[in-house]
Amino acid sequence: MMLKQTILYITIFFIGFSSLLSAQEKETESQPKIVVKALAKADAILLRWGVTDKYAWKHGNQYGYIIERTTVLRDGKPLANPEKIILSGDTIKPKPLEEWRTYVQDNEMAAVAAQAIYGESFQVNNEGDNQLLKIFYESEELDRRFGFSMFAIDRDFEVAQYAGLGYVDTNVKENEKYLYNIKSAIPTKKIEIEPSGIFINIKDREELPKPADFFGYFYQNAFVLVWEYDQLKPYYTAYNLERSENGKDFTKINNVPITKLADTPYTGVSYTDSIPQYGKKYWYRIKGTSFFNETSPPSDPAVLIGFKEIKSEPLFTSSNIISENKVELQWSFAEDEQWKLKKYELLRAETAIGPYKIVIDSIAPDQKKVTYSPLSDINYFKLKAVGKNQDYKKSPPAMVQPIDSIPPKKPQGLEGTVDTLGVVTLKWSKNAELDLKGYNILRAYRKDQEFTKLNKANLIKESFIDSIDMTSFDKEVYYHIVAEDNRYNESLRSDTLILIKPDRIPPTSPVFKTYEIKKNKVSLSWINSSVEDWKSTIVYRKEAKDSISQPWQKIFETSIDTVTSFIDGKVNPGKKYNYTLITIDQGGLESEPTPPILINMPGALLQPGIKGLYATVDREQKFIQLTWRFTNRNAVEIQVYRKTKETPFILYKRLDPNDNRWIDQKLITNTSYTYAFKATFNDGSISEWEEIEVKY
Numbered sequence: 238m239m240l241k242q243t244i245l246y247i248t249i250f251f252i253g254f255s256s257l258l259s260a261q262e263k264e265t266e267s268q269p270k271i272v273v274k275a276l277a278k279a280d281a282i283l284l285r286w287g288v289t290d291k292y293a294w295k296h297g298n299q300y301g302y303i304i305e306r307t308t309v310l311r312d313g314k315p316l317a318n319p320e321k322i323i324l325s326g327d328t329i330k331p332k333p334l335e336e337w338r339t340y341v342q343d344n345e346m347a348a349v350a351a352q353a354i355y356g357e358s359f360q361v362n363n364e365g366d367n368q369l370l371k372i373f374y375e376s377e378e379l380d381r382r383f384g385f386s387m388f389a390i391d392r393d394f395e396v397a398q399y400a401g402l403g404y405v406d407t408n409v410k411e412n413e414k415y416l417y418n419i420k421s422a423i424p425t426k427k428i429e430i431e432p433s434g435i436f437i438n439i440k441d442r443e444e445l446p447k448p449a450d451f452f453g454y455f456y457q458n459a460f461v462l463v464w465e466y467d468q469l470k471p472y473y474t475a476y477n478l479e480r481s482e483n484g485k486d487f488t489k490i491n492n493v494p495i496t497k498l499a500d501t502p503y504t505g506v507s508y509t510d511s512i513p514q515y516g517k518k519y520w521y522r523i524k525g526t527s528f529f530n531e532t533s534p535p536s537d538p539a540v541l542i543g544f545k546e547i548k549s550e551p552l553f554t555s556s557n558i559i560s561e562n563k564v565e566l567q568w569s570f571a572e573d574e575q576w577k578l579k580k581y582e583l584l585r586a587e588t589a590i591g592p593y594k595i596v597i598d599s600i601a602p603d604q605k606k607v608t609y610s611p612l613s614d615i616n617y618f619k620l621k622a623v624g625k626n627q628d629y630k631k632s633p634p635a636m637v638q639p640i641d642s643i644p645p646k647k648p649q650g651l652e653g654t655v656d657t658l659g660v661v662t663l664k665w666s667k668n669a670e671l672d673l674k675g676y677n678i679l680r681a682y683r684k685d686q687e688f689t690k691l692n693k694a695n696l697i698k699e700s701f702i703d704s705i706d707m708t709s710f711d712k713e714v715y716y717h718i719v720a721e722d723n724r725y726n727e728s729l730r731s732d733t734l735i736l737i738k739p740d741r742i743p744p745t746s747p748v749f750k751t752y753e754i755k756k757n758k759v760s761l762s763w764i765n766s767s768v769e770d771w772k773s774t775i776v777y778r779k780e781a782k783d784s785i786s787q788p789w790q791k792i793f794e795t796s797i798d799t800v801t802s803f804i805d806g807k808v809n810p811g812k813k814y815n816y817t818l819i820t821i822d823q824g825g826l827e828s829e830p831t832p833p834i835l836i837n838m839p840g841a842l843l844q845p846g847i848k849g850l851y852a853t854v855d856r857e858q859k860f861i862q863l864t865w866r867f868t869n870r871n872a873v874e875i876q877v878y879r880k881t882k883e884t885p886f887i888l889y890k891r892l893d894p895n896d897n898r899w900i901d902q903k904l905i906t907n908t909s910y911t912y913a914f915k916a917t918f919n920d921g922s923i924s925e926w927e928e929i930e931v932k933y
Contacts (some may be wrong), residue, residue, distance in 0.1 A: 301328030473525030846924035
């Protein structure tokens with residue numbers, strides 16, 4: 238069958254029922270499946286289905302589909318033996334080619350579907366191509382046939398029935414509910430397709446939603462109508478746009494249904510309509526078309542008026558400086574567009590690129606000059622011509638600079654550093670003057686010396702790198718900066734910055750004076766370095782178990798020269814520690830470390846004992862159970878002492894240090910016992926004493 242129309246090959250992603258198939262196909266790439274939708278009407282159930290794979294569609298056209306209906310509920314009650322019938326009788330396939338011939342003459346979607354199913358060719362001529370390319374073209378052709386077929390039947394339910402993918406069940410009853418199963422009749426050796434079903438009765442009628450977020454606006458001499466598409470995609474495959482001149486009588490203006498042909502990141506769709514008559518009010522609304530050719534309720538109308546846009550822009554013709562603070566601006570505008578104007582607005586900015594702010598509003602449309610004040614050092618103006626329908630055109634910017642005899646403000650925030658090589662880095666805060674030309678750097682080596690300008694051209698950035706002689710006897714260097722504007726007005730000099738040259742000779746070392754051990758703490762005292770530029774003294778400590786690899790740890794630092802002592806309380810009994818001192822001068826140079834001193838801390842007399850001692854009394858079994866916690870690895874044993882009110886403590890039991898439970902069965906009824914625990918260690922020390930009283 239050859240159609241008059243030629244279907245061109247374009248790469249698009251079809252939206253609608255076919256998009257549901259595409260999404261399902263992505264989820265079930267391993268096995269094709271059937272996707273089904275249904276609609277309940279007063280006297281029928283409408284079924285519409287499709288497949289997620291092009292090969293499933295191809296074989297489905299050949300072998301068809303089977304519709305199995307099972308009556309599950311009657312009068313709201315489940316049937317003990319559900320009634321199952323085959324609605325389709327034989328398989329459902331696309332109608333024979335002869336039945337399409339008359340139908341396609343009046344239905345474009347039918348023509349597309351018929352060409353996809355029965356057409357001789359759906360691709361460009363590829364004669365002479367090699368066999369591999371022919372296989373590729375055949376696969377491409379099947380993609381196009383499948384895509385165009387799904388697109389066409391999405392737009393017309395009757396076309397879906399002709400294509401063997403739609404069915405109307407009229408043998409339905411109001412008091413029954415049915416389970417429809419759509420199955421493929423394709424032999425499984427060719428392809429396996431997962432069936433699909435839907436549970437429905439004629440009471441399950443659903444109101445179609447009203448199209449949402451419909452609005453319009455005037456743009457470039459046309460009306461642009463926009464509405465939400467993706468949100469209602471499960472309901473509608475296309476839309477019709479209607480227009481009215483009185484808000485009551487609407488007429489469809491689109492020749493073909495409006496649909497979204499491209500898969501884009503935007504959820505809406507738009508339509509552009511030419512303006513029949515400028516200055517006249519028009520009402521627009523849309524109606525959606527469902528998979529089953531149903532029409533939605535109309536959207537809320539959008540009311541629009543077309544108007545002629547301003548095409549000319551105003552142009553400044555002169556700017557007359559009246560005083561240091563006031564200017565008169567004059568402009569011109571095309572006379573043939575004067576009737577479109579509503580007003581002018583004068584805009585001003587500090588720079589040519591803006592941002593611009595309105596400084597004078599509502600200038601009359603027949604006015605051609607205006608006076609503005611106060612002026613800044615530099616001013617940029619634009620004139621905005623506003624049309625009667627809020628469209629506008631802006632003039633190019635015009636710069637106005639009044640007479641300037643005011644110098645820039647005194648620069649602030651001058652600071653800098655000098656490194657050991659004599660490289661000086663200066664920086665300062667930026668001046669706010671708009672007509673600022675730059676900065677000049679001045680230097681001297683003595684307070685009473687005349688300052689010398691260092692830079693030839695004005696500095697634009699707020700930084701400067703200088704190099705000074707480190708071999709001179711001057712210990713300091715002095716700097717000023719001066720700001721200069723475009724009229725060569727100079728500011729006052731900045732505050733003087735005094736930088737001290739770095740000292741290359743390290744300071745002498747401090748000296749330990751005394752040390753003392755008090756209550757498990759080490760008290761140190763020393764004599765500070767005698768250098769003039771002393772900055773701080775630092776105390777370092779390390780454990781004396783490995784003098785080579787053990788790192789020194791800074792434990793104290795003072796920048797107060799009267800502080801010459803320190804007490805170290807973070808030491809452990811039985812450990813040996815080395816201490817040393819260093820001095821840092823104002824230039825950051827460090828002295829040699831003081832010869833270290835070694836301090837041997839005495840061991841602890843009492844070590845931590847057992848914890849969590851707890852007693853449980855069992856008078857029926859006649860025993861007392863004691864439990865505790867103890868984790869010291871250096872313990873030799875745990876000693877248990879016992880006493881009563883009449884007898885003193887005696888060593889009662891020796892236990893392994895890893896034990897945490899012990900039972901005493903040598904008991905006398907109605908007696909109070911006191912138990913005491915202590916541990917002994919391999920260095921001869923003992924733990925703290927822990928007691929508990931138990932009444933038995």
